Amino acid sequence: MSEKSEAEKEIDGETEVIPGPQTSIQEIEVGMFSLIMTLVNHYKVNLGFSKEISANKTAEVLERFAKVLRSSSTNQQ
C-alpha cells in the first residue's frame, strides 16, 4: 500500500489542521496604507499626489515613501 499524501491524511483526519490567519490581503493593504499615511500626515511628508488618494494606491504610496526615506537617509550621511 502506497503512503498517503499530506492532503489524504488531512481528509482522513490524521493531520491536525491548524487554522490559518483570517486576515485578507485587502485588510493588510488597508492597514499598511493607513500606517504609512498616518506617518506621512504627521511628519507632513509630500508624496506628490495631486488629489485625495485611497487604499488602492498602496503600492504607489509605499514606493514613493521608500524614495523619500532613502533620499532622507542619503542626505543625513
Add this chain to the structure above:
Amino acid sequence: MLDARNLGVMTIGLVAEPELITMKDGKIVKMRVAVPFAGSEKNSEDKRGFFDVTYFANTSQQNAQFVLNQIEAGNFKPGTTLQVVYSLRQERWENEEGKKNQKVVLIAETINYAATNKPAETGTDAVDVALPATF
C-alpha cells in the same frame, strides 16, 4: 507624540457604542474593543482581548472628520470591524491602600473601516459598509 517606535496597526471589533466627550479644544472618542488572539484565559477557548481605545479627534484632520461623521450617523455600532493605527500607553496609578495598578490603553492615531467589514465575533449587527481608507 507620534513615534514610529510605538506604532502599529490592528483590526478590532467594537463591543459597545463609542463614547463621545466634548472638550474645550476638540472631541475625545472612547471605545471598548475586542482584539482577536490578544487574550489569554486558563481553561477558556476565548482568545479575544478587550481593550480601551482613546481617539483625540482633532477636527482639522480629515480622519477625525470622517470618524466623527460616522459616529454621528450611528455607523459605529457594536460588531463593526475597524482598523486602527495605534500607539500603546501604559497608565499607572496607586490606589488609596498604596497598591500599584496598571492598564494598557490604545491611543488611536487613525481609524478606518476594515477592508472586509464583517461581523466581529463580539458583536451583533455589522454595518454593511466597506469603505477604503482615504486620506
